[in-house]
Each structure stands twice: as structure tokens, then as C-alpha cells.
Amino acid sequence: MQNLVIVPLLLHILSSAHYAAKDQKAIEIQRKENSSIIIHIATLNEGVSRCSQIETLIKSILLYHRGIIHMHIFADERSREMMSVMFQTWPLDRVRWSLYEMETVHEGGRWLPSKHHSGTIGVFKFVTDDVMPLFVEKLIVIDSDTLLLDDIQFLHDYFFLMEKQGAFWATTEDQYPRGTDREIYPHKDRYGENNGVLLLDLKMMREIGDWNKIWKNETFSLYQKVGPLLASDQDVYTSLAYWFPTWHYRLPCVYNFQMGEYSLETQCVGEWRDFSVIKIAHWTEGIKWDGVKTNPKFFTQIYRCVQRMDGNIFGVSRILLNLQKSETRRTLHYIKDVAEAPALSDITLAAHVPFNRSYDQIDRMNRWPGPASLVVFGNDEEKMLLNNYLHKNVNDTSDRLAIHFVHPAIGELEYPSTYLAKISVDASRTERVLAANELEKLDLSRSLYSKFWKRITQDENNSIAIIRSRKGSEVIGAVMRKRLAQLINAKDLTAEEAVDQLRLKASYSISEEPIPYMNSLFDSTVSYPSEHYCQVQISQRNPIITGWNKK
Template identity: 25%
Template sequence: MMFFTGCTKHGREGRAGSVCLGSPCVCAGHNASRDVVTLVKSILFHRRNPLHFHFITDTVAHRILSTLFQSWMVPSVQVSFYDADELKSEVSWIPNKHYSGIYGLMKLTLTKALPSNLSKVIVLDTDITFATDIAELWGIFQKFTDKQVIGLVENQSDWYLGNLWKNHKPWPALGRGFNTGVILLYLERLRRLRWEQMWRLTAERELMSMLSTSLADQDIFNAFIKQNPVLVHQLPCFWNVQLSDHTRSEQCYTEVSDLKVIHWNSPKKLRVKNKHVEFFRNLYLTFLEYDGNLLRRELFGCPSQATPESIRLQTSLEDLDEDDQCYDFRRERITVHRVHLYFLQYEYTPTEDDVTLVAQLSMDRLQMLEAICKHWEGPISLALYMSDAEAQQFLRYAQASEVLKNRKNVGYHVVYKEGQFYPVNLVRNVALRNANTPYVFLADVDFLPMYGLYDYLRAVVQLDMAHTKKALVVPAFETLRYRLSFPKSKAELLSMLDMGTLYTFRYHVWTKGHAPTNYAKWRTATTPYKVEWESDFEPYVVVRRDCPEYDQRFVGFGWNKVSHIMELDAQEYDLMVLPNAFMIHMPHAPSFDISKFRSSPSYRNCLGTLKDEFHQDLSRKYGSSALKYLTAQRNI
């Protein structure tokens, strides 16, 4: 659920009817965080006032939503978080059969959970879609009488009438009862009424005969209202059009244009039956796939409070020279991309010798995921560069895949598209930062690891990797065949290499990228061997998770991995080639970025400029020892 609070233009909590708004929400887990985003989009699309979101979250949702809002950078939006674990004891004693579990009871705790200086809030379930400005709903507080403390819409099903089936015995309610998907709560008055004691007494009394709640907090709110009807303000039904089973929501409106809030309050969600369900579904899907970057617009007449991040960004933009031929490249480096961590459920507890495969991809590489999961049974951290609409396509793909839907140790992190370049190193860094194992295998998604590589690497990293700076090189090969009988051993791979079924990676077009691996030595090696850095070396490596991040000035095609290996060398990592490990690149159509690199002289010129600047920065950072990189580059 979500809450909204009034604010003055200075951001303080204000009286009912003030011109600015704010908002709070209860959210737990990965799936709920996705629902919250769709709700927030629908609110931001219509709003003309500042907002303050208050989220009661578990640890997972806190991490996801805090990262999302920090990277979203929507003007005139504040966000506060409260720990759900600290509130569980308030409601865990209540037996509850509702599918929302303990989180479905937490609306009862809001007078305690939220700051004492908040006098009013709007509380929303996450399965809500707004079709109007939430300021209209906030304005209803002005219609409360002096005694009213709760604003609710009547329940649109016969649940509380007790006639749905034989022996159906619901909790007590006033008439049809009220639905708690949308609530106006006058916190200040509730606290004066000693709400915490009152709802507890109500719950204890009813549980003696009912034994458990069926509809979570809604049962307790309704039992309380039955005893205290003067405290409720009935909202017009279009503020909570309920699409659950057994509802008569069509009776509460004449035209769909009259609707304000649509509530998908059924486990069936978009599959509910309603004569206007196509209209409702299309409205929901519009916000589901809506480009969230468009919601970063400034509000007219209500100046936003500048955050340190927005000030830094603005200063960086002003420092750029728009006449610079590489302006677009430099702008990309400081662009802040929205990031939605753990887009799907992730459950994994690492061990001391654990290794996460780290990679990034876009929509055109989606077909590689199932194969990688079959080759690598360990944890994976994937950053996906996608639009809002593509993220939903990915979600449908993953949920339909027998391979992917059964893997809970794959962390999917969506980096939303913006700008004209693929920010490949920024996307890599998102995947790297969110690996939760001591070691990481820095790979690309178009490579398949050898079978058993995960177990092999877990054994190898135990050999003093924890206390030394080592980058373990996994030799890279490639096939030009779309169908390959994947080698099951090094011996089989060498045979395929001799027959011309496989090649050393980029042998035909970019030999320098992997030549220092010394494939001739690898053929007979039985123990790891050290190789020296050479210009343009870009192997795939296993390192400690605390390794340097990728340099984000490199976007699109060119030098994105080369610069990273160079920095590892500058930090005196030993490059050690593993004798019994390999990975194979699978063929695919060339990326849009490599096509731009090949066809655009200005693109190649700017990449050269960025290389020079990177060398200079490396020299400043690591001193005279880094001069060898500049010398090597000039000798090419």
C-alpha cells in the first residue's frame, strides 16, 4: 500500500487544502516493487503538485525502491522509508488467511509507524491505477466533519452481506462494509482517539469468535467502523472501482470517463470479468510500459528542492562545451539512468568460495539467457539495458521459460534506456555492484562457459585469491556455427580447434585482444601461468568483487573492456591464465554500436580522444608507472 501526505511549498506537512501534496506505501519483496512502479507512474502522470511518498518496506523492497527513486530523479518528489520488521510484532499475533500475509495487516500500524508531525495521509494498495490527479482525492479531507477520521469507498461485492455461499460468515461490517484499498486517514485525530488501543480491542473481541481474518486489515477496519460509524466519511465509489470477484463495480459509474481510481483487488488481476475490462486493462498497460523518463519534467509554479545529485548533474552539464564534436559522448557519461534492481525474485545465500557470473545484455541478446543458465548453475548478476516496454516483454519471457522461472539465483537488474549510446560500462557496473559473492566472473552474455566451470572456479579461487591481487583469465574461443556440439572437455575443444570447428576468439578480426593469453602454451598447460599485460588485451577474468569498476566514459563499441584490464594491471593484479577453463562465443548479428563505429569517422575520432584522456587520467592516478600504457598506445 501507499500513503500520501500534505505539504507546504517548503516541504513541511501542511493543512488540508494546501496546494502541494506528498505520499507514503507498504511494500515487500520483488513483485510488489514492480507493482509500486506502475502505481507511481499513474500518479506522476496526472499530478500537478509536489509529492512525498512514505514506504514501509522489508529489506529487499527498500534496496530496490531507494535505488530506483535516487536514479529516477523526479523533480518535486520526496521519498521516506520505514522498516517493516520493526512493525511486525504489532500485527503478527493476528491469525490471517489473506494472500497478502502479514503485510496486509500493516495499515493498522500507521499512527505508530509514520512521523508524529504527519497529520493526514492517503493510503493505497499497490494494485491501484490512477486516472486523475491525486490532489482531487486529497481535497476530500476538507469535506470531513469534525468527528470523521477515516475516508473509505463502500465495498462493491456482497462479501460482508454474508450471502456468497452457504455458511459464509464474514466479519461484522456496516451494511456492505468498506474497501481499504484507498483510505484517507486523519492521523492527528486518530492519535487523539487512541487508535492503537481501539483497533486492538476490536480485533481481540472479534477473533474470539472469528478465529482469523479473511481480508486482513479490511476485516478489522470494518468491525471498528461498525462500532463507531460516526468516524467514517464515505467516499464516492469512483475513487475505488473494485475489480475483484463478485463485485458490482459497474453499478457505481455511468461512463468510464467518470472513473478516478481502478483497483485490481483480485488474485486474478487483469483476468477479472467486467464489461469494461478491456478499457481498464489498456489503461493499466499504458502505465506499465510508459517511459518513466518522461515523468522527470519540472512542475510549473512549484520550484523543486535541489538535491546534491541534481546539483552535481546540473553543474556537470553546464561545464560541457556544446561545440565539442564529442559532446554527445561526454553527456552520456554523466547521464543518470533509472535502475530497477532485482526485477525478478532473487533468493541466494553465498558461500566463502562463491563466484557470480556478471554480464549485461539488451533485448537482442535475450535468447542467450537459457543457454547460459544451462551451462552455469551458480549465481548470476545480469544488468539488462531496456526500455519500460522491453522490460515487460522480458518479464513475460522469463515467466514463461521453464529454465528461467525455476532459477532463483539470477539477479536481473534493469537499467532503463536513455540517450543515443549504449552505456555498456555503466550497465556492467550495475551488474558488478549487485553481485553478492566474494568473487565475480566478468563475462559477456554471448559466451557460453564450459560445463562445470562454476565448480572449477570455486576450487581455484581458494588458492590464495582472498589475500592477493589476481585476475584469473578464462581463455576465450569462438564458433561461426549457430549449431555447435559443445565440447565436454579441454581435449575435445582442442580437437575441434584443430579441425577448424572452433577458433581462438577474434582470431580473424582482432587478434591483439586475446593474443597475450598465449593459446599455444595453454594447449599443454596443467597449472595456471602468468601472462603480461599488452596493449589492447581484453580477456575475461575472475577477480575479487572489490575490483575496480569499469570506466563509464566508454559507451557503445570500443575499448570498454580494454580500459578495465588496463586498470587492473595498473593496480598490480597478476594476470593468471587458467589451464582447464574455457568459454565459447556464439555467433549473432552485429550490434548497432559496432556498425556505428565502422561507418562513422567522427565516432572513431571521439573514441581516440576518450582513449587519450583515459591515459592521462590513469597517469594522474597511478603516477609514472602508468606511462607505459601511453607509450604502448603510441607504438601501435
């Protein structure tokens, strides 16, 4: 009797191994045939904080993938502006990009009832077949809080197995216990699906013809059964996978390793925690990089290894750079945003500093009563340090202060003060600016702000108020209309040169000496990976980029 059970079991195992090997061989043949294929990747950027995440995500993809990728980014208006500047100033050989209006998608999904912390923004994962151009037939949708740890081509290969099964979307299993409130949702296996990594065969979705009707009907059906959805789009896709199993393909968990306070740590890597098998790490909770559990700590260190890599090593296009009339400096607007838009009639303090002076100047600018625009100049590692510093001090940094980051052009050694002054003024959102030449010497008190605020109604388009230091009488700043400041920067003039050449009406004042102070902000004590650690962890994952570990 025992033999009757064992023999069929062995035959099943051998048969499964045979078909798995056959599938793998077919995938390898197809990969060779499609070696020049462009991989289309979609992600969401709703909020300026995600721009840095997308930058790191792109780095991690290019670190292991030789081919061309096309990034399709769904973003709100502010984020589209930021991403456009980033891509234009970071022209990569192997990256194409398109931006889509998230507002339009949002409007179409406002009816979707959801209790999820992200609201209804996940609705874009249902409408990509309609929004994307027809030449996009296979799409990888990936959350911005992920990190690639292997060639994305291996994930793309699963489209072959999906097609063989007749499936047009693929996900990994969720790695969170469902709890009693979600047990009533239809779901495959124990936990249902996680949409952090989603493969969509858009060609098949379009051929079905009524996909839009199918997902909307399922959404209404769920709402009638359980009320507002707890996980928005994820609940709907999980339910559809239950009712239409042949349409859905289950990916291995290593392609979406979810990390958070309540995630099931050993579900994917086992009790021995073999992290080397993970292909995509996914921070699934709001805290992101500060998790205290084993998994987030390990992968956050690797994340920081990628964050601090020089963006110029990822194949910056020399042709596109040569087409630029001036040196291109990678620019990321709003690594820290303001709480709300300032009044147009206000005065923005516009300044720039090198990274090594940024912490002190951020603290000083907290004292300025009006809006402020600060540009910090430095490399990728310094931007990583600044981002973490701002994260640690989020409650102690002025909500009127916007911070932007500019990287040196390739081979640039000098501090580009004119370019940085231009960025700080351009990024201001008021009619007038105080363009600071020597930020440390300015008295950023309410009295200085009030003095120029009272003059606003008397100012003319061609007037400039020049501020001198009490010691030495050097020009340390000037208050003027934003358009005039932009003109002066475009002509690369000093304030005094502008008075003569542009025939401006000038007034002069003396700044009070700044009050001596100590930086009151918390100096980040985040644990950063050593160069040796990064060397070991990245090298064992077969990166194709050379020079990533050189300063």
C-alpha cells in the first residue's frame, strides 16, 4: 500500500522537475531572442518625498540590468515638475521616461471606497491598459519603496509562463496575517496577494474587452459584502485571483519580500533567514527605513549602499550632455517641501550652501518668519546624509522652508554659485525674494523681514534694496522682485553691477550682526554601512556597473 502512494508521488516530482527544466530552457531561449527588448516599468509618485525613492529605485535597476528600461510615472502636478527636472538633468543612456497625470486617474477612482492609508491612489493599477500607449504590451508595476537586488529581466521572464497559463496579471503572496477583519475577503491560499510588484499583460487585458467592467463589478461586490475596502486595489486583485484563478499567476515570494512591523519574517526566507535569495526588497509600512526588525535593518543598509552611489556611473548620455549649452547638474527639487503654498505677496529668502554648511544654515533659516528656498550642493552620499538628517528633524524644521539638492556636473570641482543662486530663486513661489549672498552674515530676525515687508507696496519693478554687512560693508543680500532676480542671474551680474547696467533704483541698508547661536537640531546618528560592507553585499549580486564602489 505504501509503495502505491510513493511511486505516483515520485512520478509527480520527476514530472514537475522535467516541466520546470523545460520551462526554464524555453525562458532562456526567449531571453536570447528578446535581448534588446525595452522593459516597461510603472510606478506612482504622489508626494515630493517619493522622488528620492524613485531615483534610488532606478539606480538599483540599472545596477544589474544591461538593457533599456522605460519608466512610466504616474504623478501629481508638483511631482511631475520635479521628475521632469530630474530626468532632464540626469540624461541616462538606458532610461526612457514618460509622465502621466495622476489627477485624471484620481478623479476616475474617487468612487472607490477604501480605508487604506494610501486612499484610492492604487486605482492606477487597474487602468494602465487604457492609459498606456498601445506599444506598451507588458508592464511591470512596482512600488517606489522597493529595491532591486537582481536583474529585472528575470522578473520580466515570467511573462512567458503567464502567457503559457493564459494569465494576464501576476503577484506574490501577501506576507501579513489577514486578521479576522480581512478573513471574510475572498482570497487564495492563506494570505491573498500583495500588489507591491505587479506584472500586467496589457495586450491580453485589452483583448478581453471588458476588463474595466470586471474590476469595477468586483469592487462593488466587495463593498456590498464588507463595506469600505481595507487595502484598496490589493483587495480587489486578491478577490479576482480567487474567482478567476487562470487569469492570475503567483510569483515566487523573493520578487516582493515585504518588510514591516507585523510582516511574517520567515514566510519567504525560512528560519535560517537566507537573504541572498531575495530579488526585490519592499518596505511596506510608513516608517520605511527605520525598522528595528532583522529584515528591514539588513536591507536598509544595502539600500543606503545604493543611495550613495554616484549617479554619473549609471550611463549618463554624453550626446545629450553635449547638446546642452551649459553644464548639466543633476537637480532634485523639494527634497523637503513646504506645508502649504506661501502668499504670492510674501518675501522668499533664497540661498544656497555647500553640504558641509547645510545643517547649520537649515537651523538658522528656521528663524526667518517668511518662506525660504535653500539649495544644497553636494554628492549622492551627502544627499543621503541630508535626507536622513531632515527625516530625524522633521518636527523641528520650519514648515516654510523648501530644500533642493544639486549635484556637481561631471568633472566639476568649483562651487557653481551663479547656477545655485538661479535655482534658489527659480524655486521660490512669491513675487519678491531676498537673494542671500552671505547667508551666515544676514540677520534673519523678524525685524529684517518686517522692514522689507513694509516697503513692498512702495517697490517698483526696477527697484532693488541692497543689504550690506555692518563690518566691511560688503553686499550680503538684496531684496527685489523675483523676475528681476532671475534677469540678474541670467546675466551673471552682482547686485551692484545690476544697478549700473540695468539702471535700477537702489536703496541701501546695513544688516545687524547675527546673534551667535548653537545648532539646536539633532545631528543624525544613523548607522551607515561601511565601504567594505557595501563591497561585499553588492558584489555577490553580480552588478554590471563598474566603478560603483569608487569615491
